[in-house]
Amino acid sequence: MQPGKDNKQKIIKGFFYFLLTLLVVISFIPFYMMIINATRSNADILREGFTLIPGTAIVDNYHVLLEYMNLWRGFLNSLIVAVAVTVLSSYFSALTAFGFAIYKFKGSNFLFVTILVLMMVPGQLGLIGFYDIMRTFGFLDSYIPLIVPPIASTFTVFFLRQFLSSVLHSSLIEAARIDGAGEFKIFHKIGIPMMMPAISTMAIFAFIGSWNNYILPLVVLFSPEKYTLPVMMGALRGSQVAQNLGAMYLGIAISVVPIMIAFVFLSKYIISSISAGAVKE
């Protein structure tokens, strides 16, 4: 290749890398400002305005913040709910998908099609009825409305069933039966390991979905000590802390930074899950 064309190609590529870097900066700068401002005192932020250099008030901000709200409690609550949702939705979706894929029973097609149709219904449609039923059962202000419904995750069942029909060898199951294994044992020893790649894909979505869920916990939880992190963040906005910008930034940072750290380790896994989820569709 002639050197002139080579150089031109290099310049074009350099320009594109510059644009990409700019986009990375745009993706990160709000978080960077959050961390910087979390270390500055309220007076400093009001007086000095914009700066890229950290301050020294992080400990003071932390004390101001914790005086009003225990964000770590919200963190723990969110973690409890998200782990429970992930485990329950993974296990029962796998069980349901296995039931649909392995056994031929009357009405199975009809029931599966029902799942497909209702998969399209947006989540807010039944909110009013859901709230009313939870109140009738006395489940309000508990984690039951957040943890139990994900047992019936329509998309996860659909995804796992599709996956299972592409990897399943019925001879394996027949062999296990001849060896005297019960149906549930077969599910646990053969079904779950077989579905594991797809289960972990869906588990990531279940966890992220639960962790970020805002409207449902906002509606069903009343006691501040039961608040999940997003609801606590909402409450932070209307509290005394909002008077102190440094403490406010620190509160937001506490809710964000652990997720960023987790993402550094899990990003490959999460991104391949999103890709798989879209292409399998």
Next chain:
Amino acid sequence: MQSKLNKYGYLFILPFFAVFLTFTVYPILLTFYYSFTSYSGFGDAAFIGMENYQRLLSDNYFWEAFYNTLYIWGINFGFQLGIALLLALLFSDIRLKMKGLSFFRAAFYLPNLITIASVALLFGILLGWHHGTINHLLLDLGLINEPINWLNNPTTARWSVALIGAWMWFGHTFIILMAGISGISSDYFEAALIDGANRFQMFLKITLPLLKPIMLYVLITSLIGGLQIFDLPMLLTDGRGAPQGSLNTMVLYLYNQAFKFNNYGYAAAIAYGLFIITVCFSLITFKAMYRKSVKGE
């Protein structure tokens, strides 16, 4: 042997359907029933026929919320898809051979992973009037002469929410588009290269048409999600969608009618109105995409 065991099928799907009927199907039906009543959350629900739906049709607040929701989603989706497509064009170019795809994908995806409540709070103070970091920065750079009250003007408030949404979602859309592109055989591109096609021709004639199913997926999921936008307007405003109701979205309106004003019956009708709108838009999208693909063949 198998036929005897088939009854296990019912046992395996039983927990799912027990929960599904109790926590999903029954609430949807109950909401439907309440939409014909004046239920206020307590006591009996008096049946009032179509009154809620008649009110909905002539309720300016609802149609304003509908307009706001579409406005915000439209700008958001335009930027989100535009940026994601340009990125996909760049990374799928076989002449450029850009490196670092996995790093950039991860970096662009990060904002999507952060809880929207935290994002809303963060931008709420970054966009503050006199003491917001964004105004401080723009003043320092000399781009503006006095601080802009971003969240207090209908236009800048809507654009702010839409662009925050685009910022959160372009990385996600980019990942999905790249997943679709990686499924396209490189033979097509190599053949086009030999035929002397330039990168825009290749993108328009090969990548885009073959990406159609994935684009439909992106469009429908974004639309359904976008019509339900709630967290950002709720937490960036007083919870009612100020300034001048410009951030009052449909789900925010539903939430306020039900849980602030105890108009459960009316809120149930809003939920079904939103549902009908969602179904209509999804069908129109399907139809439009399908027609185009027929013409293209």
